[in-house]
Structures are given as C-alpha cells and as structure tokens.
Amino acid sequence: MKKLTILLIILTLVSFGAAGCKEGRQHDNEKRRLRIVTTLFPLFDFAGKVGGERVEVVLLLPPGVEPHDFEPKPKDVVTIQKADLFVYTGRAMEPWVQTILKSIDSKDLVVVDTSKGITLRSADEDHDGHRHGGKGHGPDMNSDPHIWLDFGNAQAMVGTIAEELSKRDPKASDYYARNASAYIDQLRKLDEAYRTGLAGCKTRFFLHGGHYAFNYLAQRYGLTYVSLRGVSPNAEPSPAHLVGMVNKMKQYQVSHIFYEELASPRLAETIARETGANLLPLSPGHNVTTEQMEQRVSFIDIMKTNLTMLQKGLQCK
C-alpha cells in the first residue's frame, strides 16, 4: 500500500480518536443492532442471513467496483473501527487487512477471517501451464482466493460467521445458529442443483473469458476450467495463451464462452469472433451493481443464474 494512504489513515484515526468511536457501545442495549462490516458481497449476504434483525450489515466495496484492486480509504478504516464485527474473506483476497488492523485501536472489534479452516487451492497454473499469479494477493500470491465459489466452503463460511457473531452477542446464539442452519440448508440445495444440473452435459470444458475465479466451482462439479486472465482481472494474457485458447475451443468444439459482467468483455468478444462461439454472462459474485443491490439480489440468486448460463453454455440436459 502506498505510504501516503497509510499516513492518511493514521491521521484520520488520530483525529477521530479511539474514545469517540466507542461512544455507541456505552449505550449498548437490546435495541441497538450490531454493526457488521464486510469486504465482499457474499460475506455481506451471509452476515445478513445469519444476523437477521439483530444486525446492520455494511458492504465496504462500492457497487460495481472490481474488488481485486480495492484498497481501503481512510473513511473505510473509520467504518471498520466503528464496527462490532469485521468480516473478510481471507489473507489471499484482502492482503491489506493485516496492515489496517494494526492501526485500529478497538479491543471490542471481532475480526472474522472466513477462510479459517478452508484449504485454499493453488492458483499457480491451469491445464495449459499458464501462470495465474497476480498483483494484489500479497503473501498468498499463489493461492486462489475465490473460496465462496465452492458451496461446501460457503457453508463453512456461514458457520464461522455464526460462531463469531455468537461470541460478540452470546445471548442470541440460538437465534444465529438457527438462521445459519436454515441458510446452510439452502446452500446444500444449491449444491445439489449444480450437481444434478451439470451431470449430463455435452462438454465439460468450461472456457472463461474473465479472470481465474471459477476453479473452485469447476473442481467441485468435475469441469475442466480455463480462464483467459489470471487471478487478478488486470493480468493480461499472453498472445500464446490466446492462441492456445482458440485452438482448445476448436478441438473441444466449444460453442459458448463466458464473460464477466463487471469486467471488460473485450477479450471474450475477440475470441468469440475468431471462433464463432456465443457469449454468455457469468458472475463470480464478489460484488454487485447498484441496481442489483437495490433489487436485493442474493448470492443464491446470482449462483442460480450462473447455473442456467452454465447449463446453456455446456449444453446440459
């Protein structure tokens, strides 16, 4: 992170003062909702489902913003400092978290790393041997941070949120456990829908014109996944990788290529033109648009739409 940003953050923290931020907690009572600050949309949705009426959830990422380049501004740090819980994906997705936490003086803040207990997949290379390292992944540069796209992991993440929320608010632990279990049940059904929905497809070659986000999903349902870009959406593919992709498409008679709605579809469009393939949108779910937020689109809604697109693109029965 830039030195100037850190300096700005420290100055802001000093001027706000830790004491002032604790004011709200002095009046902690039954009516006050717990404030949860989350980094990515799946966490925002999970925390809301588990916390229900007892919480107020904030998504740090502004709508439509690509998360891999996100760095918190001083006002975001103040938002985190004022929270009761801060929920993030993990070190591989948000390498800036450790630095920020060092500058926050809030012994009451419960910090939740939802990757706890989850084995991260390597993002080193795909089947073409194309390297997928990218900027913005800090010490876990070679780990694939998109853990929520394995719905078994998503269930574990919901469990972790419920556990940590109960630590902060033990009197409602039964309520959180019930909400978590009901939501985990929905995630199980989603997983089952994917398993049956992707069982009988004409091709299992999943070609993605976006960044390397869907490998957890592909591995869970036995698909061969190749993406045009690396883990970070800004990592441009080499010309050789593009040519390899076009050849693979011809070899496997791939009729559809997927693109990301929040990233530029330029490369996917080029390949589609070259090969005569059709384009289909697919959302990794890190973030949503302002419109989707207003419509209260859920993580499960997004994943159901993805399943429909995958079934179409892979020509499943």
Ligand SMILES: [Zn+2]
């Ligand atoms: Zn991503």
